[in-house]
Amino acid sequence: DAGVTQSPTHLIKTRGQQVTLRCSPISGHKSVSWYQQVLGQGPQFIFQYYEKEERGRGNFPDRFSARQFPNYSSELNVNALLLGDSALYLCSWAADMNTEAFFGQGTRLTVV
Amino acid sequence: AQSVTQLGSHVSVSEGALVLLRCNYSSSVPPYLFWYVQYPNQGLQLLLKYTSAATLVKGINGFEAEFKKSETSFHLTKPSAHMSDAAEYFCAVTSGGYQKVTFGTGTKLQVIP
Numbered sequence: 001d002a003g004v005t006q007s008p009t010h011l012i013k014t015r016g017q018q019v020t021l022r023c024s025p026i027s028g029h030k031s032v033s034w035y036q037q038v039l040g041q042g043p044q045f046i047f048q049y050y051e052k053e054e055r056g057r058g059n060f061p062d063r064f065s066a067r068q069f070p071n072y073s074s075e076l077n078v079n080a081l082l083l084g085d086s087a088l089y090l091c092s093w094a095a096d097m098n099t100e101a102f103f104g105q106g107t108r109l110t111v112v
Numbered sequence: 113a114q115s116v117t118q119l120g121s122h123v124s125v126s127e128g129a130l131v132l133l134r135c136n137y138s139s140s141v142p143p144y145l146f147w148y149v150q151y152p153n154q155g156l157q158l159l160l161k162y163t164s165a166a167t168l169v170k171g172i173n174g175f176e177a178e179f180k181k182s183e184t185s186f187h188l189t190k191p192s193a194h195m196s197d198a199a200e201y202f203c204a205v206t207s208g209g210y211q212k213v214t215f216g217t218g219t220k221l222q223v224i225p
């Protein structure tokens with residue numbers, strides 16, 4: 001995982017609540033991507049940010065949003081949580097758009 | 113648009129036997145192809161990648177994969193399975209680059225002693 005840090009590691013939220021997940025960069029890495037991995041499925045691409053600008057968005061509703069800060073760390077926000085949002089949320093970092101990405105261990109979100 | 117299909121959600125092999133995990137891809141442009149491994153409660157680790165250079169790609173832990181354009185396949189193999197290989201394996205594709213990866217549904221590998 002080359003030092004990718006995600007917080008928190010586990011989280012339990014109630015339907016309708018909002019959640020913020022955080023991902024800290026590997027030093028010098030400026031491209032971050034977020035993925036949702038529902039139990040029993042492969043990860044699905046949510047967002048990509050590079051140099052603090054959104055560079056890609058997957059097929060997710062507007063309840064999902066993200067941002068990248070000047071220090072290149074990133075947050076993923078999900079509003080009005082649904083039971084179906086329960087998943088492992090992964091972030092990955094790359095030095096730029098064309099180099100290998102390294103994944104964090106993820107944040108396990110459970111919505112009850 | 114790109115996609116990958118992994119054949120077999122569960123594969124069981126005996127320790128020391130050949131590991132073969134199947135992946136077929138679909139891409140409208142020359143793809144980058146990847147195999148990732150995921151151990152329980154962990155993130156994804158890149159095993160190997162194809163980026164339009166050599167068609168036979170060697171990765172970590174003794175794994176390799178061959179890109180076959182005519183068959184649109186990128187199957188993962190290992191000559192001799194170890195107990196430590198038990199994990200979930202994901203085939204993935206991009207339309208170039210390492211971002212916006214499209215993953216398959218995964219294959220869980222069980223290694224029987």
